[in-house]
Amino acid sequence: MAQHNETGKQGEDEAVRYLQQQGYEILERNYRHQHAEIDLIAQKGKLIIFAEVKTRTGTRFGNPEEFVNSTKARLVMKAAEHYIFAKDWQHDVRFDIVAVTVLPDEVNIKHIEDAFY
Template sequence: MAKRRDVGAWGEAIAARYLTERGYVLRARNWRHDHGELDIVAERGDTIIFVEVRARRSDAYGRPQETLSRRKRAKLITTAQAYLDAHGLQDAQWQIDVIAIELDRHNAAPQLEHIECAIEG
């Protein structure tokens, strides 16, 4: 059985591949700041997209996309704004998406849901 961190890293790799296959350009992975971490920073056209990846093997504690607390959402918004400030992109159009992945015990991705503009800033 893989550890929780392994599931997260595997989910992020699946999400990154999913995004690049659909024309997104990856700018950063696991970007860290005092406020928190952004799993994936991508761009598509003129929009910067911050992607929170939620990967789970079980829905015992809810489906992956249901596990974002109000506190985590606020932290993502603050961290996204810090990324924009750090890269001189204060005027850029941006959004926060969620990619929810339900893995089986072999780390296959039988279900992937991409929720665009999932968190409003």
């Protein structure tokens, strides 16, 4: 597996642990609909979050969350719409970014709620 794929998987694993510690139940990982993918779908009470996880090994080129562009946000929202209808979800939804920075001796996680609409 390529290094960037391993880093991405590590970031997703860290994001899952973080969200679970915050009381979220992970419903799906890497949910796909057509060309769109949602990294994590999690639920807490009557709220579902659709989370884009961005992982970087440093901040030299910017923070991880800065790499979520409008095209990616639109794709996540499109896949989320499909998921909502498929599950007949009738409650609140939110779109978040979980930014993970993996450093040699620590992992930093920044959870950005309502990152895009």
